[in-house]
Amino acid sequence: MAEDIATFTIDQCRGRQKVLRQKITGYCTRMRKVITNKLSRREATRLLDEARTLLGDSGPINDRLLELLEEAEGEQQQESFLRYGGDVDTVADEVAAYISSREGDEASVPGWDPADPEVVAARQRAQDAAKVYQEAARAAEEALKEMEAAKQSVQDLGEEKDLNGDREDDFKSIISVPPYKPVARVHAPDEWITNYCSGREKPFVYSGDHRHTSVRVDLENIRLVALLGVTHKYDIDFHSDVLAFYYYTEA
Structure with a gap:
């Protein structure tokens, strides 16, 4: 993915220019070391080709800066x-x-002649490869930026999902509470006794869970007076907050 230098800002141009100039300075230093130590002429030539390539790459950056900078700063840049x-x-x-x-x-390297056509062709291939590498490096940099942006988007989406998940859990905890179910039939005590005595109401046996403490109390001489004045004896089971008539016998 080739970069459009015409869209670069001043900061982008200066950042790229700084990198190119550091590399150019590095190549120049290495060439002087080759000359001082009488090392490979081919290496010196290769380093010179690299430096010239980088200098050529810095040309469009310089032109863009001249467009963006004021006249005084433009002169210093040039x-x-x-x-x-x-x-x-x-x-x-x-x-x-x-x-x-x-x-x-x-x-320095046996069999190497700077003027040999094969050497010249190899040098050209090296220069072409260097340019291809630069394009690939720029494409890799752009791809890395896109990957980072995609990663950040995934992280943001995950955080939003977590927040929504918390709200769903809260909602579930609310709706999971069983609704209050009122007793289908509500009778006054006297009415219940009347129904029970006439056989219209069956004895109720409590069969709930065992989380409550229950105490069975047999009362031999509890007598209740119903509306008809009939005296009855009841065996009563007390269970926490529920009073249930376990069975009924006449006195």
Whole structure:
């Protein structure tokens, strides 16, 4: 994915320019070490090609900055760009002089001739590969940014889902409470006794859970007077908050 430098901001241009200039300076330093230590001429040539490639890449960045900056800052930018270009040209002259000074010497790498067509072709392939690598690196950088953005979106979605999940749990806890069910038949005590005595009401036996303490009390001489004045004896079971008539016998 090629970058559109025409859309770069000043900060983006300066950030990219800083990276390119650091690399150019590094290549120039390495070329001078090769010359000082009389090392491989091929290495010196390769480093020079890399430095020139980076300098070419910095050209569009420089042009974009000249469009964005004020006149005074633009002049300083142009001077700085030309200074780096001058540094590369100076080192290029040093490399050329070094190669000339070693003309006729055996190659540091046996079988290598700088003028050999195969060597020239290999150099061109290296330059093309370097440009392809730069494009791939930029594409990888963009892909990484997209991945980070996608990851952040997933995280944001997960946090939102967690919040919704909490609200659902709260809602479930509310609706899970069983609704109050009123007793279907509500009778006054005297009415219940009348119904019971006439056989219209069956004895009720409590069969709930055992979380409540129940006490069975047999009362031999509890007598209740019904509406008809009949005396009865009851065996009564007390269970926590429920009073149930267990069975009925006449006195």
